[in-house]
Amino acid sequence: MSARPAFLTAAPTLTAEPLPDLALWVAHGWVRELDRAFAAFIAHQADPANPLLVLAAALASHQLGRGHACLDLGATLADARDALSLPPEPPAAASVGAAATPRSPAALLAGVDLATWQQALHHPRLVGDGSGNTPLVLCGARLYLRRYWQYEQTVREAIKQRLDQVIPLDEPALRQALQVLFPHVPAAQGTDWQKVACALAARHGFAVITGGPGTGKTTTVVKLLAVLQHLAMNASPTARRLRIRMAAPTGKAAARLNESIAGAVQRLPLDGLPDAEALRVAIPTEVTTVHRLLGSRPDTRHFRHDARNPLPVDVLVIDEASMVDLEMMASVVAALPAQARLVLLGDKDQLASVEAGAVLGDLCRRADKGHYTAATRAWVQQVANETVELALNDDQGLPLDQTIVKLRFSHRFDATSGIGRLADAVNAGSMSGLRTVRDVVPPDLAWLNLAADSQALARLALDGACGAFAGQGQGRIDRGEPVAPPVGYRHYLERLRARRPPADADAEAWDAWAREVLVAYGQFQVLCAVRQGAHGMEGLNQRIADLLCVEGLTSAAQGWYEGRPVMVTRNDYALGLMNGDVGITLQVPRRRGADPTATGVILRVAFAAGDGSNGIHWVLPSRLQAVETVYAMTVHKSQGSEFTHAALVLPETPSRVLTRELIYTGITRARHWFTMATSDGGRGVLDLAVERRVKRTGGLLGHGEE
Secondary structure, eight states: OOOOOHHHHSOOSSOSSSSTHHHHHHHTTSSOHHHHHHHHHHHHHHSSOOHHHHHHHHHHHHHHHTTOSSEEHHHHHHOGGGSSSOSOOOOOTTTSOTTOOOOOHHHHTTTOOHHHHHHHTOOTTTEESSSTTOSEEEETTEEEEHHHHHHHHHHHHHHHHHHHOOOOOOHHHHHHHHHHHOOOOOGGGOSOHHHHHHHHHHHSSEEEEEEOTTSOHHHHHHHHHHHHHHHHHHSOTTOOOOOEEEEESSHHHHHHHHHHHHHHHHTOOOTTSTTHHHHHHTSOOOEEEHHHHHTBOTTSSOBSSSSSSOOSOSEEEESSGGGOOHHHHHHHHHHSOTTOEEEEEEOTTSOOOSSSOOHHHHHTTTGGGOOBOHHHHHHHHHHHOOOOOGGGBOTTOOTGGGGEEEEOOOSSOOTTOHHHHHHHHHHHTOHHHHHHHHHHOOTTEEEEETTTOTTHHHHHHHHTTGGGSGGGGTTOEETTEEOOOOOOTHHHHHHHHHTOOOTTOOHHHHHHHHHHHHHHHTTEEEEESOSSSTTSHHHHHHHHHHHHHHTTSSSOSSSSOTTOEEEEOSOBTTTTBOTTOEEEEEEEEGGGSSOTTOOSEEEEEEEEOOSSSOOEEEEOGGGOOSEEEOSEEEHHHHTTOOEEEEEEEOOSSOOTTOOHHHHHHHHTTEEEEEEEEESSTTSSHHHHHHHOOOOOOOOTTOTTOO
């Protein structure tokens, strides 16, 4: 018989609550007040409450704030140290007495086994198996808040329904389209995974195309849309074109895809297909945000499009799908008509969404090893004339495996690319690979020790610390093309001044200037892992703002001033701005307003329109209610972006948020230049981060599908 847990035998000394430690956990910052309130609700409803039930409720709620869809009881018992947001921040003196030390989850669960904890959760009004309407749902050893259990069910059933669909397929027409769109592939590349992805995605109502930076996800999806439209238009002379929509989680990601999609469509090699130009026109080039697609309703979790009012689409493509959380994915699939195809694009190795769930990561958990059945491999050979290597064969492969393709060849980073090699070493958790790249120091990489050089941060922010790169970044050739040296923030601020239109210029000239400034700003970005601390986002933003002001590049370091870059931190539907949109504060003639006769100048913030129009959206600073300066942004916020030169500044001490996925995501934001800035020469904090992986708890794939 199991020993009684410590808190069942210890007399409460602070309050009469079933679990008095919760109040102290809140005071110490270990859990949210929301978590305590939910536990109190469960305790009140149970009456009397089993403390193990109350503890489970608090932890299940707390897991949502940490990105987990549920609480894994078994994992918590195996290592309770990871159950809370530890290590804690120092508690406020007014909040908790000096002698008040809360017990840890490990202490509270001492002597408890899984069967005992599961038994304590048997409360028919509060915990169920999914039927009924209990606030908590227990599935084996996973405890959910009902809403998130329902989200998982919705997503899983939508995917299963599409996997079960039998899609009539004109294989000769498919073969013809693949031959035209993929005329040849260099022998060194081996299997053309882009071609394989198009073939398998055409075969199913659900598909995932994953791959690292430069593997051609955008090119692949454009060719896939050409294949699907060709099949639809080839079905009969009167066949309707497919209604296709493309979306991304943030305004930045949507704008970036907008920039590349139009060019990719124009470059499509369609000669040889009937009605080639009609086919080209039938491929959309507009990308919107997922929120705009679904029709966000202010101040509510609901959308205009849902199961009762589905989206009018035949094919939906979602880019940067790693950023889509479980709740949003459930909203997407609920709004899709049953016959509509869903295609997800993204890098499975990037950070998962800030909110609960890791949908793309869960779906792609087996993608590295393929798990293609012999039948799938034979079909790919027959239709696409591509050989899938035997090492990726699995006669027990799941239906889901047959719809997922990992693009394995990088067109951006070749074997000599330091950025690519560093990203690969970090992603693989290879300490030897990391040491090799660090010791060799390829020409596109730089390492800064901020503790050993007090001026290193200033050089980085101003001019990109060119001196830290081989040859000061001069004369570098990449794939036969010259690469401009790395820059810092001086670049966009000087461009702002040098390219300002004359006062009497028309609106188009001011828009063109704003676009140029935004592009120049995107040449460099400081990234950080945390928000607080000297090397956190808040501290770095103020230090860089002060530095630019002292250098005379800006007129102020606080408030609104020309050149201030800002990021929107909350969706603003009235202004048409989404969380993550970045704008630059610019001084423009006052007549840009409603009164064309007004004189003088005024500050406005210029945002890329984000609707594929290449336009500029001008907003008065006074109308922006949720923005923050963004000389430095967190790696999380940088997802969906790409910068010519990215610099990742790591905190001085280890942190639980520093993980392999975060470092990999930060590195892969860089296109041509990357700087790693640490306070220990990169030998401590970075190594610990690479050894730590993100593990999101959830049951999207069900049991036994790891």
